[in-house]
Amino acid sequence: MAGLSVFQKIWNDHIVAKEGDRFLIYIDRHLVHEVTSPIAFRSLREKGLTVRRSDLTLATVDHNVPTTDRAKPIDDKLSAQQIEALRVNAKSYNLPLLDYQSPLQGIVHVVGPELGFVLPGVIVACGDSHTSTNGALGALGFGVGTSEIEMVLATQSLWLRKPATMLVEIRGSLRSGVTPKDVALNFIGRVGVGGCIGYAVEYGGPLVEQLSVEERMTLANLTTEAGGRTGIVSPDEKSIEFVYGKPYAPQGEEWDRAVNYWKTLKSDGDAEYDKSVDIGVSDLEPQVTWGTDPSMVCGVSERIPNPEGFRDQQQRRKAEKALEYMGLKPGTRIDEINVDAVFIGSCTNARLGDLIQAARVVVGRRVSPRVKAIVVPGSQLVKRRAERLGLHRVFIEAGFEWRNSGCSLCLGMNSDRLAAGTRCVSTSNRNFENRQGFGVRTHLTSPIMAVAAALEGRFIDARELSLDNVGIGG
């Protein structure tokens, strides 16, 4: 009999029941935020139901919170109402809430792992598509809609169809200045935004082993942008070490038992997958998106493609429409494109390691006067730790704004939204039309590429700046 993959092992350990082609899967952790939850709580209340396991639920506010002064009240009435609704719901169902002014508040996919609330081997559900991020720890994260949030609140389980499995083996080593973000964008470019629909994607190979857990989070996070149902890396010593000592993580004998269990979860050498993909990354250069979905991406030394060269008629139309929206002409060199704004943030790239890498490029340099640049840490803990290292001074002295945590410009639900026509380089995950504000043109890159663009006022290969000490695995 063939071995099992990490996905299959975790899935099998969570089957409560099976009915035809659907499984009742137990949910070990439920992360809740202010935007997708209020209607679920309302419906729960209307049905006279309650939260089954408040101890397995953790709530935070992130999607619409201001990133400016936390002492001030929230101007946006609707945002304030949603945050207040979560407060009321948390209180009435006795849910732990990392509120607006909490020193532990942060983006839901950052705080879960950071507090040890998410552990290897658990299944996490959250009303947000980037729940796949948790896969970096060897957990399974499922992004769900509001009906399923209500289902988890009421039953601590979900009816799921079993996804197919895909192994993505990443071969080769990364050149200096090339990051997991570039690997992920390049992968999405190869397979397309629908390439992983229906699949649980596992990342493997020697490079993934070398990556830090935070870097694996960037990979796992972006699985959803290739359409993947979830993304995962087998737990190993790094993920176990990551969890050690975190507030919600087991301790003492329980810890030892947990470690023994986690060690059994690694994918077997003879595990079978429905699909296997090999990608070589040794020649990869920093990636920049040029269009309106993350698969429209190229290397920094390349030129904006000519849609006429696309064989598929639909792709050609989509590219033409994207270039019109982006205000770009075919044949333009990437480093000829000027930028107006830079956003370092989001659940994709705003953890401590991202900020350290970005700051190393910034040291001793200035943000171009034509650029508005903001740094929004992934959580208030990340912010605090970055400040301990003095990173805030590096950013502020260079001309970046140093903000409080939240989703901010990743989806433009708060006042950080930009004006129409602004060209923004963003370390986030989606370059969809109007995402960062009506008519805003978003280019996705790694943190160091975004910083380099902020300094130069145009795209530049970050490797042209001195990049001492900017490697992977940190």
Place this chain on the structure above:
Amino acid sequence: MDKITKVTGVALPFAYDNVDTDQIIPAEYLKITRREGLGRHLFNNWRYLENGEPNPNFILNDQRYRNACILVAGRNFGIGSSREHAVWALADYGFKVIIAASFGDIFYENAAKNGLVCVILDDKELDTVRRAALNQPLELEVDVERLLIRYSGMELRFKMDQATQNRLLTGLDDIEYTLKFYSHKIHEYEAKKPAFLGPRKVDLEGLEKAFE
């Protein structure tokens, strides 16, 4: 949720691939605490001009398709954000069926839970239906029971996973059903769960104070 066995209505050809849920309903309309009334903001940024007037070049504003309830889309419909608001907006506008070559996974699940039927056809079949709907309003019948699409004397077979088909045909509420028939199973499962998978009990206020 109502039981859905058959939907008949006018098809609207929507020739875009990779339509993400940000386009279906922009983030600014997620700041609601009720799900009703989102239909007027469906495809907001494509449907209205900057001055708020309907965009005459956008097909939803084409009077010929005013009563359409079947959207014939392209590949990868509903990718991106998990927002169920996208489904609520489509349903509130009046759409009952979306036909596409593929759907974002979370969108597909959200749709089934709201009685919005997602039909998957291969590229070629989809193209045939879309072309037929392009020049004049086309009446389509989508039979969820027999998994058939009928129009102008034509018949197309489609596949649907059993779980989704059952949910549409029975209109059952998952939560009610699970609590009624599976509560004991969930209890049994929880009783077997090892304690080390926790989480540990944490005094959150104390923890917050430590980091203030």
